Amino acid sequence: MFEVFKKEIKELLRDKKTLLFVVALPVLIFPILFALMGYLMSQATIEAEQKIHVYAITGSEYAPEFSEKIMFHKNFQLSDTKYKTVDEMKDAVKSGDLDVGILIHNNARTTLSEGIQSDWTVVFNDSSALNFIYKRVNDALNSFSEILQAEKFEQLGVTKEQSIALLNPIKLEKIDTADKRENLGEKLGAIIPYLLIPLVLAGASYPAIDLGAGEKERGTLETLLLTPVTRTELVLGKFFTVLVSSLATACITVVSMGFWASVAGRFFDAQIITEVMGAIGVVDLSLILLMLVPLAGIFSSLVLAISIYARTFKEAQNYMGPLSMVAFMPLLVAMMPNMELTMNTAMIPITNVALAIKELIKGTVDYSMVGMIFAATLVLAGVLMSFCVHWFKKESVLFR
Amino acid sequence: MIEVAGLKKRFKLTKDHKIDKQQSIDPRQEADYFHSVRDVSFHCDKGEVLGLLGPNGAGKTTTLRMLSTALLPDQGMIQVNGVDVVKDPLLARKKIGFLSGSTGLYGRLTAKENIEYFGKLHGMNKKVLKIRAEELYEMLDMNSFVHKRAEHLSTGMKQKTNIARAVIHSPEVVVLDEPTTGLDIMATQTVIKFIQDLKSQGTPVIFSTHHLDEIDLLCERVSVINEGISCFNGTLAQFRETGNSQILNEAFLNILQEKSNV
Numbered sequence: 001m002f003e004v005f006k007k008e009i010k011e012l013l014r015d016k017k018t019l020l021f022v023v024a025l026p027v028l029i030f031p032i033l034f035a036l037m038g039y040l041m042s043q044a045t046i047e048a049e050q051k052i053h054v055y056a057i058t059g060s061e062y063a064p065e066f067s068e069k070i071m072f073h074k075n076f077q078l079s080d081t082k083y084k085t086v087d088e089m090k091d092a093v094k095s096g097d098l099d100v101g102i103l104i105h106n107n108a109r110t111t112l113s114e115g116i117q118s119d120w121t122v123v124f125n126d127s128s129a130l131n132f133i134y135k136r137v138n139d140a141l142n143s144f145s146e147i148l149q150a151e152k153f154e155q156l157g158v159t160k161e162q163s164i165a166l167l168n169p170i171k172l173e174k175i176d177t178a179d180k181r182e183n184l185g186e187k188l189g190a191i192i193p194y195l196l197i198p199l200v201l202a203g204a205s206y207p208a209i210d211l212g213a214g215e216k217e218r219g220t221l222e223t224l225l226l227t228p229v230t231r232t233e234l235v236l237g238k239f240f241t242v243l244v245s246s247l248a249t250a251c252i253t254v255v256s257m258g259f260w261a262s263v264a265g266r267f268f269d270a271q272i273i274t275e276v277m278g279a280i281g282v283v284d285l286s287l288i289l290l291m292l293v294p295l296a297g298i299f300s301s302l303v304l305a306i307s308i309y310a311r312t313f314k315e316a317q318n319y320m321g322p323l324s325m326v327a328f329m330p331l332l333v334a335m336m337p338n339m340e341l342t343m344n345t346a347m348i349p350i351t352n353v354a355l356a357i358k359e360l361i362k363g364t365v366d367y368s369m370v371g372m373i374f375a376a377t378l379v380l381a382g383v384l385m386s387f388c389v390h391w392f393k394k395e396s397v398l399f400r
Numbered sequence: 401m402i403e404v405a406g407l408k409k410r411f412k413l414t415k416d417h418k419i420d421k422q423q424s425i426d427p428r429q430e431a432d433y434f435h436s437v438r439d440v441s442f443h444c445d446k447g448e449v450l451g452l453l454g455p456n457g458a459g460k461t462t463t464l465r466m467l468s469t470a471l472l473p474d475q476g477m478i479q480v481n482g483v484d485v486v487k488d489p490l491l492a493r494k495k496i497g498f499l500s501g502s503t504g505l506y507g508r509l510t511a512k513e514n515i516e517y518f519g520k521l522h523g524m525n526k527k528v529l530k531i532r533a534e535e536l537y538e539m540l541d542m543n544s545f546v547h548k549r550a551e552h553l554s555t556g557m558k559q560k561t562n563i564a565r566a567v568i569h570s571p572e573v574v575v576l577d578e579p580t581t582g583l584d585i586m587a588t589q590t591v592i593k594f595i596q597d598l599k600s601q602g603t604p605v606i607f608s609t610h611h612l613d614e615i616d617l618l619c620e621r622v623s624v625i626n627e628g629i630s631c632f633n634g635t636l637a638q639f640r641e642t643g644n645s646q647i648l649n650e651a652f653l654n655i656l657q658e659k660s661n662v
Contacts, residue, residue, distance in 0.1 A: 003520045007509070014508040218504035223565070225470050227521035228493040395471055396412065 004237025185362030203249025212307025
């Protein structure tokens with residue numbers, strides 16, 4: 001068995017394609033992609049923030065403080081053309097001559113003294129995800145409203161303190177018992193298993209295809225079967241190769257993520273991330289990796305069984321697609337908001353591991369539950385492995 | 401020596417097979433099963449070379465696979481030098497060297513690593529393996545390329561590597577399944593020379609082929625399989641006699657014809 005394992009590893013290490021997927025992808029390509037994504041996002045945000053909106057205002061005489069504020073706002077620039085109606089403004093916004101049109105229909109001071117609301121209209125295109133127009137107009141409008149409120153309260157003889165109480169009768173103080181780690185863990189903890197688990201699967205499936213269907217296609221399987229090594233030993237040698245490759249992918253990814261996070265931490269102010277990373281600690285981190293071992297066992301058995309069944313590389317690859325869909329579904333369940341680790345969710349394979357990893361990152365984990373999940377996953381991995389061994393002994397599978 | 405008697409093997413039909421069942425006229429198809437090998441017997445003594453003949457799909461490969469322990473026969477007896485292959489396949493494998501025309505090599509390993517891997521799987525210790533491997537490199541004239549990766553070797557070099565791999569454990573009998581199919585003349589010659597060497601050492605060889613000139617050149621005995629049944633067993637002279645022709649091709653066709661007429 002050890003000879004088989006040794007030879008498979010040797011062959012694997014000489015395969016550039018597998019190395020690319022197992023090493024280069026997590027070490028170089030992923031960080032570069034993430035960095036590029038982050039860069040583009042921040043660029044888009046900065047651009048939206050710095051954008052200057054061409055605006056037109058009708059009825060500015062009804063709200064002088066408001067129009068003055070907009071006029072001196074660094075992000076607003078008054079349009080040369082005048083627009084009378086909403087439709088005119090709409091057309092101008094559509095044609096791109098105008099970014100935002102503001103219509104003030106009546107004098108806010110007069111309407112307030114009459115005890116009714118003043119009607120204003122703002123015309124702009126709100127389709128963009130990053131849009132500051134409405135917020136900026138609203139900010140200016142709020143400060144104008146505050147002026148009006150203050151004037152009115154003064155007329156009525158209400159003091160400043162009273163006016164604050166009148167506007168907000170109740171002051172609510174929020175005390176969050178969740179610490180930083182728990183808060184961030186809830187968000188980050190859902191993403192990390194989502195990255196790790198598919199990598200465990202990918203790390204298993206690339207070599208598995210080569211070890212099963214690859215042997216059939218190259219015509220080496222038959223000779224291998226004719227050596228005085230039992231089929232159980234042969235399949236176990238292959239199984240452990242796949243398992244090691246799968247775990248190596250996960251470990252390399254974790255190490256490279258840690259490395260790049262620390263690099264990023266030097267350039268940007270990522271204090272929270274560093275703090276959380278520090279708080280997770282060695283025990284929890286090794287528990288996370290430990291949870292991945294039986295999971296990698298499950299995946300390795302599955303992909304190896306598929307690969308042994310397939311006649312060719314291509315056939316094996318065709319089967320891998322649906323399998324990864326099957327593996328993604330329980331992950332999506334774990335990603336759902338408010339999904340917690342309970343007795344019920346602990347029963348769903350893959351979901352339970354993803355949730356346990358999330359809890360470990362949050363630092364709110366019930367260790368006995370983790371132990372139970374570990375045991376259950378290990379049992380499932382064992383069952384699948386023995387299935388794989390049995391599968392490898394069937395003539396109808398080997399000689400299709 | 402090798403002795404095979406009353407071998408039977410059937411395969412369960414899959415759905416794909418059942419669909420074209422109507423078109424099939426093969427008498428071996430029956431309900432859910434395809435009786436690939438129905439009754440095959442032959443024997444090969446020390447120092448003899450047995451040629452296995454038969455049309456495509458006659459059951460030659462299945463027979464040789466059972467002989468080499470890859471498949472388990474449903475019925476029948478196979479003995480190699482007194483070892484029951486069916487009952488004790490692990491022991492039998494040490495005594496059998498097997499090579500087929502479609503056998504491949506591990507492309508990313510060198511020729512040497514390919515050969516040594518199988519030696520190790522056969523449980524050979526390092527010293528013995530090294531001596532035996534060097535003997536084979538010398539014999540097959542392989543020293544110029546043993547350190548090259550198998551994927552960079554020419555067909556002839558690959559075939560030499562395959563031969564060395566098949567006999568690294570010094571098997572007592574050698575089984576070859578169409579070893580020359582798809583090879584050029586040079587590579588074919590390597591295989592023929594290899595069989596002749598085995599013969600001179602007294603190692604029994606069984607090989608299947610479609611080239612009757614190879615039979616003429618190498619074999620003492622001939623066995624013909626048609627539709628899963630042995631229809632001729634005997635010496636080359638008896639083959640010519642039964643087939644009623646000095647030309648082997650004609651003799652072969654006559655034997656097949658005769659059987660289907662009966």
